[in-house]
Amino acid sequence: MLASLLRNRWMLVPITMISAAIGLAALTVTLAVADYPLGVEPNYDGRAAQFQLVREQNTTNDRLRWLVTPTVTRLDESLIALHLHVEDRHAKFIDDAIVDIECIPIANADLRQYITLQFSTLGNYTGSLPIARDGLYEFRISVKQGADLYTDHVRRSIPEVSR
Numbered sequence: 001m002l003a004s005l006l007r008n009r010w011m012l013v014p015i016t017m018i019s020a021a022i023g024l025a026a027l028t029v030t031l032a033v034a035d036y037p038l039g040v041e042p043n044y045d046g047r048a049a050q051f052q053l054v055r056e057q058n059t060t061n062d063r064l065r066w067l068v069t070p071t072v073t074r075l076d077e078s079l080i081a082l083h084l085h086v087e088d089r090h091a092k093f094i095d096d097a098i099v100d101i102e103c104i105p106i107a108n109a110d111l112r113q114y115i116t117l118q119f120s121t122l123g124n125y126t127g128s129l130p131i132a133r134d135g136l137y138e139f140r141i142s143v144k145q146g147a148d149l150y151t152d153h154v155r156r157s158i159p160e161v162s163r
Helices: 002-007 009-033 044-049 051-064
Strands: 067-076 079-087 098-105 113-121 124-130 135-145 148-158
Touching: 002 009, 044 051, 051 148, 067 135, 067 148, 079 098, 079 113, 079 135, 098 124
Parallel strands: none
Antiparallel strands: 067 079, 079 124, 098 113, 098 135, 113 124, 135 148
C-alpha cells in the first residue's frame, strides 16, 4: 500500500490543493464574520463624496483662528476628565458654545465614544468619559457658537493609573 502510494505521488497533489482551498475558504469566512476591529470610519464613503464641505470647514477654521487647548487627566481606572479651553485670536473667551468631542483610541478605533462638554467657567468646558483602554487617543473637537463652527483634532496619550 505504501509502496503504491509513493509510486503514484501525483495523486496527493489534487487532495492537497482541495484541502488548501477548503482551509482558505474557511479562514476567509471566519475573518469576514468575526467582530475584529477594522478601524473603518463611520460614513467614510459619504465623507469622501462631500470633500468640498471639509475644504469649506478648513477655510472657516482659518478665518476664525480659535485656540482650543484640551487637557486630559485620569480620574480613576476607567474614567478620564476632559477640560477644554477655547478662546479666539484676540484672547477673548468663547462662551455659551456647544462643544462636542469624538474620542477615538488609536489602537482600536471601533471603541470610539462621543461626549458633549458642559460650560464651567469663562472659556472652559469640562466633562468625564469612561475609557476602555490606555494609550494614544485622537480627539476630534467641534465648537459651535451661534453660526460659527470651529473644528480641530488633537492626539493625547491617556496616562496609566498610578497605584
